[in-house]
Amino acid sequence: MSLDSAIDRCIQCGFCLQACPTYRLFETEESSPRGRIARVKDVLAGEVAPTVQSLQTFSECLGCRACETACPSGVHYEEILLYGRAELRRLEPEPRLAVRTLLRLISRPSGIRRMKRLWARLGRAAIRFARALRPRSPELRLLAALPNPAPQAAPTQGDPDVTMHRGCLMDVFWEGTNARAVLLLRDSGLRADLMEESAGCCGALHAHQGDTQTAREQAKRLIGAFETSGAKVISSLAGGCGAHLKEYPSLFADDATWRARAERLSNAVRDVATLLRGQGVRPGDDGGRRVTYQDSCHLRNGLKVTAAPRELLAGPGYCEMASAGSCCGSAGVYNLLRPDVADELLRRKVEEVREMGAQEVVTANPGCELQWRMGAREARLPVTVRHLVDHLWEERRGAQ
Ligand code: SF4
Ligand code: SF4
Secondary structure, three states: OOHHHHHHHOOOOOOOHHHOHHHHHHOOHHHOHHHHHHHHHHHHOOOOOOOOOOOOHHHHOOOOOHHHHHOOOOOOHHHHHHHHHHHHHHHOOOOOHHHHHHHHHHOOHHHHHHHHHHHHHHHHHHHHHHHHHOOOOHHHHHHHHOOOOOOOOOOOOOOOOEEEEOOOHHHHHOHHHHHHHHHHHHHOOOOEEEOOHHHOOOOHHHHHOOOHHHHHHHHHHHHHHHHHHOOOEEEEOOHHHHHHHHOHHHHHOOOHHHHHHHHHHHHOEOOHHHHHHHOOOOOOOOOOOOEEEEOOHHHHHHOOOOHHHHHHHOOOOEOOOOOOOOOOOOOOOHHHHOHHHHHHHHHHHHHHHHHHOOOEEEEOOHHHHHHHHHHHHHOOOOOEEEEHHHHHHHHHHHHO
């Protein structure tokens, strides 16, 4: 869907308002999806000048796409967000040094490899150091919440049905989880392999921070790697990456050749829970532990996957979190850029889980896992937080 048709489809009914976390928090039209769409419409019509101030609402937007799920008119809000963020970046380069550095590092496979080597050597010490500091800056708070490196080997099988996109931060900080996903898929009967490291990052973070040009370069590299793999399916353990892969064709609106290649990849995207359920994998024994699930916004609102992860967790101890479908504040690098909003969203959820008495929070996205680990740690909430794959892996180990 083009930007124009995304705008034209909005009938201003307001059904999206209560689904939007920033509207619920601030209760202003400007903080709502409808208000943001109207702002872009006015800018395009020349009625409002595009300035950092007039487009600031796109810094506040989480990009969670809950508005898309709620919208009866089928507005593809992602187009609006990408336009707003790209305009903002054109007017003002990303101000936060840590985010600029991170985006530069992950834009090349060599940068990701360097980060991986460094993390394998210094990860444990860095986490210990950050924890000892009781930090206030968002970067150090997140560093203190990272899981210790937990390596796992998944030797190449060759000729895969499924190629598992490694991701960027996923590959650095959750490398073992990627490998465990491949092993679980193989156990279920699928031929699965990790994608070549040279595929690099999918470009989701760049696109969502308004750097469309780098996002296109990343997409081209990844499309090439997917075609070389020979796999029929591409999967990712990060909901945000999976949803962005699905959106690849929209990056090439004016390039028919790349658009066709992007469409082939887009049609091949499946999330890991759906693949495992498709193979008949059933929930393991959770030992009666009270387990709950936090949706990944992009898995839920982008890929529309809600049932499969829950079906894999549906043991006797499973309890549904009322706000599971609402953003935890992670939202890519949002928790670095707007820790004030992200903290408030997380605080409400942490208290909800405390009241539920849950012992484990399972997520389907590394960013959500990290955000929850930070929230639980700082609020002294006694829960285990882990990715769905690591939960299933532990269940399987317990059953052996
Ligand atoms: S629900 Fe859809 S059509 Fe209605 S105001 Fe929101 S975006 Fe527009
Ligand atoms: S993406 Fe999320 S935060 Fe942004 S307008 Fe939609 S619902 Fe609100």
